Amino acid sequence: MAERAGHGPAEDVAPRGILRRRPEGWLFKGIYGLVLASALVAALDVPGEEANPGQDALWVLLTALTSGAAHGYAHVIAQRASGGGRAGPGRVRAVIAEWPLAAAVLPTVAMLLAAAAGWWAEDTAADTALVLNTVLLFALGTSAARTAGLGRLSSCRAGLLDMLIGLVIIAADALIE
Numbered sequence: 001m002a003e004r005a006g007h008g009p010a011e012d013v014a015p016r017g018i019l020r021r022r023p024e025g026w027l028f029k030g031i032y033g034l035v036l037a038s039a040l041v042a043a044l045d046v047p048g049e050e051a052n053p054g055q056d057a058l059w060v061l062l063t064a065l066t067s068g069a070a071h072g073y074a075h076v077i078a079q080r081a082s083g084g085g086r087a088g089p090g091r092v093r094a095v096i097a098e099w100p101l102a103a104a105v106l107p108t109v110a111m112l113l114a115a116a117a118g119w120w121a122e123d124t125a126a127d128t129a130l131v132l133n134t135v136l137l138f139a140l141g142t143s144a145a146r147t148a149g150l151g152r153l154s155s156c157r158a159g160l161l162d163m164l165i166g167l168v169i170i171a172a173d174a175l176i177e
Contacts, residue, residue, distance in 0.1 A: 026100040027144040031137060033064055033104025035165055038133040041108055042173035045126035053125060054116035057109045064105040068098030107132055130173065134166030 037060055044056040072095030079090070108129040115125035141162025145155035 027140055027147065029068075029098060029100035030104045031140050031144070031162060033101040034133045034137050034140065035169070036064060036067060036101070037105040037108040038130055038166055038169045040105075041112070041126050041129050041133075042169055042176075045122065045173070047177050051115075051122035053112040053122040056122070056126075057112035057116065060105050060112065061102070061109050064102045068101040069095050071101070072096070072098045104136075107136070130166070130170050134163055134170065137166045138163035 040060045040063055041056065044059060073091075075094040076091045079094075111125040111129045111132075112122070114120060115122045138159040140159075142155045142159030144162075145158035146152075150158065
């Protein structure tokens with residue numbers, strides 16, 4: 001592919017269609033977002049304290065958005081430091097390319113908001129979010145491995161390893177409480 005004037009390494013981090021061309025980007029960021037959401041929901045669900053699932057949902061979403069923005073901006077700084085020249089529109093694209101990280105926390109945020117609306121208890125929402133995120137880690141890990149060209153068995157092993165991260169967070173949550 002010919003390189004256009006003013007473009008270079010920043011194109012590597014710019015979004016290129018939602019799921020088609022660079023699936024490794026959204027898979028990586030989605031897995032990162034799920035781990036982030038799981039760790040936050042486990043840390044914010046403190047037994048014995050008054051439940052505030054609305055505030056917890058806001059913290060999970062705010063942390064994901066700032067983490068995504070920081071990661072995208074780090075790409076911009078790295079490009080600038082490597083002598084990649086000016087990055088004009090690439091700066092914004094690099095930050096926007098982090099959308100899968102923020103999108104991955106939305107199921108957790110939705111569950112916490114449902115608890116804030118009184119549809120279920122915060123403990124139930126937090127536990128359900130941890131289990132769902134662990135299942136999603138397996139699905140994304142398997143999908144990432146399949147995208148990389150691995151066979152079904154190897155892909156399931158990769159998914160199980162990603163799922164293990166969620167299980168470690170669940171175990172840590174149970175032990176710390």
